[in-house]
C-alpha cells in the first residue's frame with residue numbers, strides 16, 4: 001500500500017518509506033491494537049476459560065483412559081494420528097471423550113508420563129484460575145518447577161514399581177529413565193535413589209524437623225505455640241506462613257519460635273519475606289503501598305523473580321476489596337492483611353512455621369523508591385552571596401550613637417558593630433556606673449538622632465553584659481532560601497522537621513526543628529512577608545522530607561496563597577475522603593478537616609498506646625524495626641503539618657468551632673506528630689486567644705502595626721519597629737531573636753512543586769479519617785434502610801476478625817468513635833453482632849464470610 005502511494009507521488013514529494021508518517025502511523029496503530037487486545041481483561045478471561053476447559057477435558061479423558069485403555073490402545077496404535085481424521089467414523093473408541101480423548105490420553109500416558117500426566121490438568125487449572133481472577137492466585141513459575149520435578153519423579157517411580165504391569169503407569173519417559181537407572185545402579189540402587197529424591201523433596205518442601213520426633217512432647221501441645229509468647233507476638237497467619245515457610249526452608253533456617261512477617265504485596269521495591277523473633281511483638285510490615293496500577297504487574301514480576309532467587313515470598317493484601325483498593329490509596333492508613341487461604345494451593349496443607357531470622361528494617365521511603373528530592377538548582381540565590389558593608393555608614397552610625405549618648409551623659413567604654421543582612425547591631429559596653437534602664441528609656445531619642453526607622457534597643461543583650469542597638473542598613477541584602485538550604489547546618493541536620501527560617505544579625509543561619517517547637521504562630525501586618533515566610537517553611541520541609549514521611553494539611557481562606565502546592569497533592573498533601581480539593585478554602589470544610597485531624601490524633605494515640613510508646617518517634621522506630629503488627633492497624637505514621645494561612649478570617653467566621661479543635665490539637669497533637677503553623681494578619685486578643693497562645697510557645701512576628709499587636713503575639717513590644725520585607729522577631733525557647741526571613745519567590749516555589757509533582761506519586765492524597773458532623777446525624781434512628789455507606793465494609797472487618805469491637809472499626813476504617821458506634825448499632829440491628837456488653841467486645845453472631853455475604857445480599 002505504501003509502495004503504491006509512493007509511486008503515484010511526484011518525485012519531489014518522495015520520501016523514504018520509513019519516514020512516511022502514514023505508514024508509521026498505521027503500523028503503530030496496528031501494534032497498539034494488538035497490544036491492547038493482549039492486555040484486554042476480556043482476552044485474559046477467555047484464555048482462562050479455555051485453560052479451565054482444557055484442565056477438565058484432560059481430567060475426564062485421562063480418567064476414562066484408566067478404564068478404557070485396553071480397548072482403545074490397539075485402535076490408537078493401528079491408526080496412529082489418523083485416528084483424529086474425520087472420515088474414520090467406523091472406528092469406535094471407548095474413551096468418554098471419543099477418538100480425540102483416546103488419542104490425547106494415549107499420547108500423554110503411554111508416550112509421555114503415565115500417571116504423572118494428571119499434573120497437566122493441574123497446570124491448566126492454575127493457569128485458568130490466574131487468568132480468570134486476573135491476578136496471581138497461584139505462582140506459575142514455582143508451580144512449573146514442581147510440575148517438572150513431579151513429572152520426572154512420579155513417572156519414574158511409577159514405572160519402577162510397576163515394571164511388570166501392563167498399564168503404562170510411568171509412560172515412555174518414566175520407563176526409559178527407570179530402565180536406565182536400574183541398569184546403571186541396579187534395582188536396589190535405583191530404589192534407593194528414588195527414595196532419597198522423594199525424601200529430599202519432602203524435606204525441602206516441609207522442612208521436616210526430625211528433632212521434634214525424638215522429643216517427648218506433652219500431650220496436645222500445639223506445634224506452633226510451643227513457647228509462651230505474648231499474644232501480641234504472634235501473627236497467626238496460617239495461609240501466608242506457607243510461603244514464608246518455603247522461604248525459610250530455602251534459606252536453610254531452622255524451624256523455631258518465630259512468626260511470619262509477610263512482605264509487601266504491592267510494594268514498588270522487591271519486598272522480602274520477613275520473619276521475626278517472637279520474644280518481641282511481631283510486625284507484619286505493610287507494603288510501601290501506593291503503586292500505580294499499570295506498574296503492579298511489573299512489580300509483582302520483580303518481586304516474584306526475587307522470591308525465586310532469595311526464597312518465596314508471602315503476599316499480603318489490604319483488607320479492602322480490590323475494587324475499593326483502587327479507590328483508596330494503599331497508603332499507610334490501609335490495614336494490611338494476609339491473603340485468604342486460596343493464596344497457594346500447593347501450600348495449603350502446611351503449618352505456619354516460626355523461625356528466627358534477621359530482617360532489614362522497614363523503609364518507609366520505599367513507597368516511592370525513586371523519588372528524587374528537589375535540587376538546589378531550582379531555587380534562585382537572588383544575588384545574595386555577599387552582605388554589603390558600607391564602612392562609611394558604619395562609621396557614621398557609630399559616631400552618631402556615641403554623640404547621642406554623650407548628649408544624655410552616657411559615656412561608653414567600647415562599641416562594636418555586627419553587620420547583618422538588614423540591620424547592623426551596635427554593641428555598647430557602657431562606662432562603669434551607667435544604668436541600663438537609662439539607655440532603654442532613651443530609645444526614641446536615640447532613634448530620632450540616628451534619623452533611621454526601626455531602631456531596637458536591647459538592654460542588656462541576654463547572656464552578655466552589653467547593650468545592643470539595632471540600626472537598619474541603608475542597603476539591605478536579601479537572604480535567599482537557597483543559601484540557607486545549601487548550608488551545612490541544614491544539609492547535615494538530623495532534625496525531624498527542619499525549617500530554615502532566616503539569618504540572624506550575626507549572619508548565623510537560623511534553622512529550627514518544627515517538631516520541637518512544636519507549633520508555630522505567625523503574625524504580621526499585610527505585606528510584611530508572612531506569605532513568603534510560609535513558603536520558606538514549606539519549601540524547607542520539602543527539601544528534607546520524603547513524601548512518605550510528611551503530609552501537609554493546607555488551609556488557605558484567601559484561596560491564592562497556597563494554591564501552588566496543588567501540584568504536590570498526591571505526594572505531600574492530606575485531605576478528607578471524597579474531597580476534590582486538597583487545599584481547603586471553605587470555612588465549613590476547614591471545620592471538618594480540623595475535626596478529622598482530631599480523630600487522626602486520637603487514632604494515633606490509640607496506636608501509640610497499644611504499641612507501648614510515648615511519641616511518634618518511638619512508635620515509628622518500633623515500627624521500622626518491625627516490632628508492630630499492621631494486622632492490628634499499625635502503620636508508619638508520617639508527620640502531619642497543618643498550615644493555616646489566614647487564621648483571623650476563620651475565627652471571625654467560625655469562632656469556637658475552629659478554635660476548639662485547634663486548641664485540642666495544639667495541646668495534644670505534638671506527641672503524635674501533628675504540628676500546626678498558623679498565620680494571621682490581625683494578632684488581636686480575640687483572635688489569638690489565651691488558650692491558643694498558651695499552646696503555641698514558638699511565635700514569629702513580622703512587622704505589626706502597633707505595640708499592642710506586638711505584645712499580643714510576642715508578649716513584648718518590638719515587632720512594630722521592624723522594617724518589613726521579611727524582617728522578623730522569633731520568640732522560641734524563651735529567647736527573642738531578630739532574623740531576616742529567607743526569601744523564596746513564587747516562581748521558585750512553582751518550580752519546586754512542579755519538580756515534585758512530575759514524579760511518580762501515590763494514587764491520591766493522604767486520606768484523613770472521615771468526620772461526620774454529629775449535629776447532622778443527631779436524632780437519626782437506627783434504621784437498616786438508611787445504612788451508613790461504610791456498613792458493608794464494617795461488617796466484613798468485624799466478621800473477618802471475629803471481634804465485635806468499636807475500636808477495631810475506628811482503627812481499621814479511620815472512623816470517629818461516634819460513627820463507629822453507630823455502625824455497630826446498625827450491625828446489631830442486622831443481626832451481625834450481639835448487643836453492647838459494656839466494656840467488653842460484642843459477640844460476633846455471623847461466623848463466616850459466606851454467611852455474611854448472604855445477609856448483605858438479603859439487605860440488598
Ligand SMILES: Nc1ncnc2c1ncn2[C@@H]1O[C@H](COP(=O)(O)OP(=O)(O)OP(=O)(O)O)[C@@H](O)[C@H]1O
Pocket residue numbers: 478479524525526527528529530531532533681725726727740741742743744
Ligand atoms: N524575606 C524577605 N526578603 C525580602 N523581601 C521580602 C521578604 N518577605 C517579603 N518580602 C517582600 O515583601 C513583599 C510582601 O510579602 P508577602 O507577600 O509575604 O506579604 P504578606 O505579609 O503575606 O502580605 P499579605 O498578608 O497581604 O498576603 C514580597 O513581595 C517581597 O517583595
